[in-house]
Amino acid sequence: MSTLEQNLGKAEQYLARFRELGVLNQIAGEAVPALDGATFESISPVDLKPLAKVAHGKAGDIDRAAQAAKSTFPAWAALPGEKRKALLHAIADAIEARAEEIAFVECMDTGQSLRFMAKAALRGAENFRFFADRAPQARDGLALRTEGQVNLTTRVPIGPVGIITPWNTPFMLSTWKIAPALAAGCTIVHKPAELSPLSARLLVEIAEEAGLPKGVWNLVNGFGEDAGKALTEHPAIKAIGFVGESRTGSLIMKQGAETLKRVHFELGGKNPVIVFADADLERAADAAVFMIYSLNGERCTSSSRLLVEESVHDRFTALVAEKAKRIRVGHPLDPETVIGPLIHPVHEEKVLEYIAIGRSEGASVVAGGGKVTGPGGGCYVAPTLFTGAANSMRIAQEEIFGPVLTAIPFKDETEALTLANDVQYGLAGYLWTADVTRAFRFSDRLEAGMIWVNSENVRHLPTPFGGVKSSGIGRDGGDWSFDFYMETKNVAFATAAHAIPKLGG
Ligand code: NAD
Numbered sequence: 001m002s003t004l005e006q007n008l009g010k011a012e013q014y015l016a017r018f019r020e021l022g023v024l025n026q027i028a029g030e031a032v033p034a035l036d037g038a039t040f041e042s043i044s045p046v047d048l049k050p051l052a053k054v055a056h057g058k059a060g061d062i063d064r065a066a067q068a069a070k071s072t073f074p075a076w077a078a079l080p081g082e083k084r085k086a087l088l089h090a091i092a093d094a095i096e097a098r099a100e101e102i103a104f105v106e107c108m109d110t111g112q113s114l115r116f117m118a119k120a121a122l123r124g125a126e127n128f129r130f131f132a133d134r135a136p137q138a139r140d141g142l143a144l145r146t147e148g149q150v151n152l153t154t155r156v157p158i159g160p161v162g163i164i165t166p167w168n169t170p171f172m173l174s175t176w177k178i179a180p181a182l183a184a185g186c187t188i189v190h191k192p193a194e195l196s197p198l199s200a201r202l203l204v205e206i207a208e209e210a211g212l213p214k215g216v217w218n219l220v221n222g223f224g225e226d227a228g229k230a231l232t233e234h235p236a237i238k239a240i241g242f243v244g245e246s247r248t249g250s251l252i253m254k255q256g257a258e259t260l261k262r263v264h265f266e267l268g269g270k271n272p273v274i275v276f277a278d279a280d281l282e283r284a285a286d287a288a289v290f291m292i293y294s295l296n297g298e299r300c301t302s303s304s305r306l307l308v309e310e311s312v313h314d315r316f317t318a319l320v321a322e323k324a325k326r327i328r329v330g331h332p333l334d335p336e337t338v339i340g341p342l343i344h345p346v347h348e349e350k351v352l353e354y355i356a357i358g359r360s361e362g363a364s365v366v367a368g369g370g371k372v373t374g375p376g377g378g379c380y381v382a383p384t385l386f387t388g389a390a391n392s393m394r395i396a397q398e399e400i401f402g403p404v405l406t407a408i409p410f411k412d413e414t415e416a417l418t419l420a421n422d423v424q425y426g427l428a429g430y431l432w433t434a435d436v437t438r439a440f441r442f443s444d445r446l447e448a449g450m451i452w453v454n455s456e457n458v459r460h461l462p463t464p465f466g467g468v469k470s471s472g473i474g475r476d477g478g479d480w481s482f483d484f485y486m487e488t489k490n491v492a493f494a495t496a497a498h499a500i501p502k503l504g505g
Contacts, residue, residue, distance in 0.1 A: 003334070010104055023053070029208060034061055039055060044376075048377070048378060057221050067236065069237075073186070084135040084136075092125040106196075107332040107340070109197075110168070113334075116294060128179045149492055155486040158186060161188055162237045163177045164228055167344075173243055188217045189237065190217065191222065194221070194224075195343050228252075267300075267472045269425045271302065289323045297402045298342065300427060303430050306408070308409055310410065321366045329374060339403055342379040348402075366387050381403060386404070386407060389407060427449060428467070429443075450467075462477060465477040
């Protein structure tokens with residue numbers, strides 16, 4: 001039996017419960033269907049066949065979940081940090097213990113390859129451990145002295161929060177948002193993406209089995225326009241941590257205005273990788289290929305624009321094209337697969353449409369350029385490279401969110417910077433040069449929240465994560481996460497009997 005066949009057998013075992021019981025909501029510690037009994041179907045991008053019937057939550061379900069989060073908030077917020085730390089580590093242990101199940105379910109639900117998803121659970125567990133260790137200090141503040149007064153600042157959890165996540169790498173992203181919220185002392189209503197809801201169900205179960213009190217973490221499935229909207233409008237929900245498209249971010253801001261929601265947005269990107277002639281071209285090519293074709297290109301920090309200095313442009317793009325052509329597209333559970341099927345036929349159509357747009361705009365396809373017939377007949381698209389593109393083209397300006405790279409030559413540093421900044425987005429940037437002074441100068445002016453110099457995206461959890469321009473508002477990571485999930489409070493103590501102004505005698 002091949003490894004793929006063995007993996008398919010295991011995946012079926014892990015999926016059986018979803019096929020049988022569907023994906024229920026989790027409210028106040030109970031697995032429940034939607035109030036009106038409605039469901040929607042989740043399909044696998046591998047073969048477009050149904051995986052599970054998912055509870056279709058709406059405003060009433062969100063209200064129940066928000067009330068549960070509100071009633072559990074005082075006790076959870078009051079739990080000593082050391083106890084929250086221990087609980088979050090227990091959740092991390094439980095995630096690690098079910099790593100294979102999480103990986104296989106994620107592969108079949110999202111189309112992401114096992115090569116990358118095998119580590120999804122470990123990354124998720126790492127997120128919990130990182131914030132667990134910081135929970136005991138989350139409330140610490142400063143002592144600010146002036147004559148006759150000492151000010152003590154402290155942080156307190158903001159209250160119940162809503163977490164809204166997208167369909168790409170849903171397990172890892174959910175842990176990235178939920179772990180700091182719990183560590184800060186917030187309770188949660190999570191609304192995962194309708195296209196990949198399975199691993200969010202596993203995650204909340206794991207957390208409760210590991211000892212998280214019922215109702216601290218609630219899960220409501222549904223669509224953006226009903227469940228998502230209701231969550232952003234609910235008066236008991238004090239903040240929304242959102243990861244998704246830029247235009248959804250705008251909608252959430254409007255929806256949350258009435259109840260003055262605090263928002264944190266991690267949105268889209270059109271991230272440049274800028275390659276100067278003095279760079280180590282072989283390493284730069286490996287990194288560029290990794291950043292656009294890993295995770296099916298369905299990655300907010302993907303390097304979707306390749307800006308290359310003219311003198312090495314042809315050599316460099318040939319190198320990238322060669323590597324792209326060798327990338328294996330296939331079944332997500334095949335250990336050899338790099339690129340699996342895209343999330344959904346509608347998304348596949350969007351990506352293929354962009355490839356057609358690129359051609360009609362006059363760019364040349366030098367690798368890939370269309371659909372691939374893959375196992376199961378799902379949404380497979382070849383890793384694609386466009387050359388001869390201009391920055392004004394739609395394939396250079398708009399987020400495609402698939403394995404499509406657009407290469408553009410530049411003359412000099414000034415032009416490289418102009419091209420790099422000439423987009424509405426500003427999430428990440430990747431700079432390749434051997435000149436350290438230029439690296440400082442360029443990264444200083446590059447409009448992006450995160451820049452890697454001579455590297456692909458390697459996350460260090462204490463560093464800030466987030467974007468500028470249309471790519472987001474706010475930062476995650478390290479203490480930045482606590483700033484979002486907590487309120488800072490100042491208490492001023494008089495240290496002497498100072499003269500108080502006497503009004504009225
Ligand atoms: P999306 O915006 O369509 O959906 C994201 C989530 O928002 C889903 O759960 C959806 O149901 C919900 N939603 C939709 N409309 C809503 C509304 N009106 N009110 C409340 N919730 C609503 O995004 P997607 O297509 O699922 O994900 C892909 C996008 O996510 C890409 O743009 C990608 O760049 C972005 N992303 C950003 C980051 C980052 O860190 N910056 C990370 C991953 C993904």
